[in-house]
Amino acid sequence: MNRHGLTLGVLFCSISVCAEVGIKSDVVYGHKDGMALTYDVLTPEKPNGAGVLSMISGAWYSIWRAPQRRVGSMRPLLDAGYTVFAVHHGSAPRFNVVEAVSDVRAAARHIVAHAGEYQVDSNRLGVTGASAGGHLSLMLALNPEGKDEELTGRRRWLGPRYESSANVAAPLAAAVAYFPPVDMTAFMSQDERSPQLKISEPEAIAISPIKYVTKDDPPVLLIHGDVDRVVPIKQSEILVEAMSENNMIYDLIVLKGAGHGFRGEQGEQARSAMVAWFDKYLGPPQIE
Structure with a gap:
């Protein structure tokens, strides 16, 4: 396989039940410490012209996996016609959460700049992720310009090390976040086992989605289990309070008895x- 731009068609189950998916792997949106920063593009058989950025992040580890192996987890979006962009960032433990935020923002700008190449309307882009990926999704949706992150002093590789699209605006049209951390001051850690969270309080505040809620933000759906012990549901509840106060479009779905991750019927519901x-908020423009 050509890992630098070859588009392939893959079938992940029998032809009778599976649609063909086009894959463009390892699209480079920047470089950091001599390593490429990449995303994969998964194109459905019948694209609807909209796209969804999927944050590949758990505990801010961004684990590479062959894109063919992601088709199954992306199947609901692909079957609905969405082109999916599987976005990787500089991973823990080498890079911290502050750097992950800047990485995925650069990826979003690159995707917006090149949307036409994937037959995607740059005004019909959404973002989704779970846990750490949910945090990154909300940072993209609520703070697309990267306001206040200059306080962190960690953007040493920004500029020429990201692609030239680094200055392109990347407002997104909708977001879905599963059990996301929204106030990062609650997750700072000096534990050597969590180096990605060894950040200062000003840094934690600068990368907290709740800091950036305004009435102009895109519609946000939160999905959270009420017995989550990793990211307590209070995180979603305080964001709901802020979104309500700012007259945002939002919803919170609480899955009873669910912890940090959904399985079976609850997974299907989510x-x-x-x-x-996404069908509601990434649909084609209505003609008056």
Whole structure:
């Protein structure tokens, strides 16, 4: 396989039940410490002209996996016609959460700048992710310009090390976040096992989605289990309070008895809600 731009068609189950998916792997949106920063593009058989950025991040580890192996998890979006951009960032433990935020923002700007190449309307882009990926999704949706992150002093590789699209505006039209951390001051850590969270309080505030809620933000759907012990549901509840105070379009789905991750029927419910949200807010422009 050509890992630098070859588009392939893959079938992940029998032809009778699976649609063909086009894959463009390892699109480079920047470089950091001599390493490429990449995303993969998964194109459905019948694209609807909209796209969804999927944050590949758990505990701010961004683990590479062959894009063919991601088709199954992306299937609900692909079957609904969405082109999916699987976005990787500089991973823990080498890079911290502050750097991950700047990475995915650069990826979003690159995707917006090149949307036409993927037959995607740059005004019909959404973002989704779970846990750390949910945090990154909300940072893209609520703070697309990267306001206040200059306080961190960690953007040493910004500029020429990201592609030339680094200065392109990348407002997104909708977001779906599963059990996201929204106030990062609650997650700062000096534990050597979590180097990605060894950040200062000013840094934590600068990368807290709750800091950036305004009435002009795109519609946000939160999905959270009420017995999550990793990211307590209070995180989503305080964001809901802020979104309500700012007259945002939002919703919170609480899955009873669910912890940090959804399985079985609850997983199906969460995936269906995600697709319905994007169908509602990433649809084609209405002609008056």
